[in-house]
Amino acid sequence: MAQTTFEEISAADFFYRNRDIAGFTNPSRAIFAAIRELVENSLDAAESLKIPPDVYVRLSYEGEASAETQIYKLRVEDNGMGIQPRHIPSAFGQILFGSKYKLKQQRGTFGLGGKMAILYGQITTHQAATITSSTGLAKIYMYKLMIDIQRNRPIILDRKVLINREQWRGTVVEFSLEGDYFRAMPRLLEYFKQTAMVNPYANLTFVDPKGRLYKFTRVTKEMPEPPKETKPHPYGVDVELLQRLIQLTSCKNLLEFLRVHFHRVGDITARKFLEFSNLSPSKNPKRLSHEEIVRLMHNLKKFKDFLPPDASCLSPLGEELLKAGIVKELRPEFVAVHQRKPATYAGHPFVVETGIAYGGEVPRRGSFILYRFANRIPLLYDEASDVSMRVITAMNWRRYKVMPDMPISIVVHICSTKVPYKTVGKEFIADRPEVRKEIANGLREVARQIQHFLSRREHVDRERKRLGVFSKYLPKIAQFSAQLAGKEKPPDIEKLLKSVRQFGEEEA
């Protein structure tokens, strides 16, 4: 008989073995992914305190690694909320440990990226990472650590406590990694540019290995409200979640249980729902049988009268800011933006924002240029698989007088407490039908606006041509009529021509 050997591996080991799925596919992507993951953590850390983020990134050359790759030291510094000292080792040295497992709009969602960066650095350079952090109180803590990949635990090599004389608050992460910066450079700079575009209240500084300084300065100190943690919406509940809530709850009856643990369920809705489900409001949730829990879950999905999720837990850009960002970066002749009402997929609220830019400095490429954002981070890889690209490809643009050879850029931003990424590397968004529908409706709205603009312009062009003809022949007609009438002086047509021209200029 053949014997199969079984083994258990840790989560760190899993991601060590499968770097591709976390975005660390090759030395160029690894540099990109490491920087982006740490920058996004930094932005989250500042925003959760409603502080305009200052993020400083420095990549410095340390030596050759192979014919095509180099060793770099990466340093990412922020003015975020800092990390409590007892959590520092695990927050950076233990995979699937983190603060991001909440129903809240944030850039990071897997609690994985920063650690993957450090893990990647470790397996390519075998050097420890240094984390320095303070929450702004009396002390600064500095840890030197590595990851025990097989056990998925941090190994603390050194720990220092410093006096925080200047009341500094923030986190500095520093470690070495192998990479190919020069191949990564174009996307990386594009990443910073687009990040600045949707985070106009952030200062981003990047010093590259050649010492070149890229500075993206904030244009406003106004910040959106920090997103709040929210409760699960009844439509998105599964049996596992119901059981967890029942286990944890201190509610003594179903009425209270529904009101306390679900998003936008008040007394009236809860009562109606319980009647619909044929359940007694006074029943103790802990007494529900397995079958009753399953039925409860199905009924939560079937009941029509739950309120849709509200967007207070989401922090979209808003039409003003989106428009400003597009105008600033793309300098188009025409721009239209639209924010959809909050919608929900699997119980997760989300908001789609769309924009379209035409002409001006928008290049003409033979196909539209798509800018994708999710929770205010740009998505730069695997565009072809993204749901937005699918919607764009499926749309009948001719109907909106839009042709593929026009100079057009399209922007899609989706905010959610849970962005349905298809990959752990957050490269692209899954094709969920609810998300697809919202994107399609959002794009149709801006398409109608550009159609209006294009029709109007066509009309104006036609009109101007007609007026051109008019102003060219009117003097001749006037002269001819004067001759015909035997008068010496033709009638004064200046006034008429002037009003004609004014009309033409106004239209333009």
Next chain:
Amino acid sequence: MAQTTFEEISAADFFYRNRDIAGFTNPSRAIFAAIRELVENSLDAAESLKIPPDVYVRLSYEGEASAETQIYKLRVEDNGMGIQPRHIPSAFGQILFGSKYKLKQQRGTFGLGGKMAILYGQITTHQAATITSSTGLAKIYMYKLMIDIQRNRPIILDRKVLINREQWRGTVVEFSLEGDYFRAMPRLLEYFKQTAMVNPYANLTFVDPKGRLYKFTRVTKEMPEPPKETKPHPYGVDVELLQRLIQLTSCKNLLEFLRVHFHRVGDITARKFLEFSNLSPSKNPKRLSHEEIVRLMHNLKKFKDFLPPDASCLSPLGEELLKAGIVKELRPEFVAVHQRKPATYAGHPFVVETGIAYGGEVPRRGSFILYRFANRIPLLYDEASDVSMRVITAMNWRRYKVMPDMPISIVVHICSTKVPYKTVGKEFIADRPEVRKEIANGLREVARQIQHFLSRREHVDRERKRLGVFSKYLPKIAQFSAQLAGKEKPPDIEKLLKSVRQFGEEEA
């Protein structure tokens, strides 16, 4: 001061929260993913014993779940090697526990798919899964289990031991899940069809919820050699792996260490390498300092004289079988196939096989139809992001006289001990430069063959046209010449014309 709460989640909890990344995006994809993961486990289980696989899949309707989804019972039965009873609960109820964490060509690679299917079933129906298995010995073991998602441990609800009178060997997995079969159906049937195409020695049976039977019968009992487990190639080693090997090894010196633990490193190569690295052959590997380990790793990548990985651990289809599969399924007018020599990315050996089919029943679609396979499983989703699609898009097909409106299908099969999937759901393959290069070279080879075929056909067409003209005017010329010469009977041209026609027919 703002307090951040940190928490640790289990691997099961991670994948429960992030179903999208494992391919369970929506009710239709979930049905597809569940069936495919279990079928692939079954094929692996039979092949590792070199037994022609018999896989039986039944999906039966159990009831309504929501307006668009139903509850189904899924049963997948195989004649594979079976699972030792003590491993059954963890093999099906614990994520990141498995037999697939080896350097070996196999369909499953993440040790995740089967458990994700069961986990998905549990959170949508809250019913236990039943696993029945025997390795062919005296007993059959039956477990009824669920997954404790928060702890990532199986919960055994029932266990039965039966006498194995008929010496049955194999595994049966049965559980309920929510899904949308009718939306999944087209892809699912395509999946079975393509799986049969690259596994011509397997019997696949699928009974769908309407009771329809789809049977794919084996056309051969000949099977490729089962892939063997292999050692890591020196080019693919990182510091973590080196450390693990040093920890485990019983080798007392570096010479032995290199020979024992690395792929295709013999005495001579090991000595040369150690000289290149300025390391003593008699040095104890356990005495290497951190810095020496890092240097060793870099040198392993730099040394030019390691032998390339051999393909004995890989089990490609072979040109014959690939051609037969294409002819059987696509019925083209022309087919060309090519198997590349083994190559390596990050130390993982891989082989690319390519095929091109033209005309006959191959449809004309305005773009090529791409069939993608990896370790003998078809990849059906997210084609646009796959490295093969990128290669095809970037290729200059005109150079090979190939136009996008021709009826052409392209087949790419990649075998590896580690297929570089970009997603846990195994939808598409990452754009690793080494892989891209092999695919491009493989496609160029079949493109040259089709170019030859198309040129030849063009030539024949031209020739036939010329001969047509010839045979049309020859009698007239003969008659005219006869008249001119004053003869009554024209010369006999039949012999000449016949030879001309024969020539034309031979060419076709």
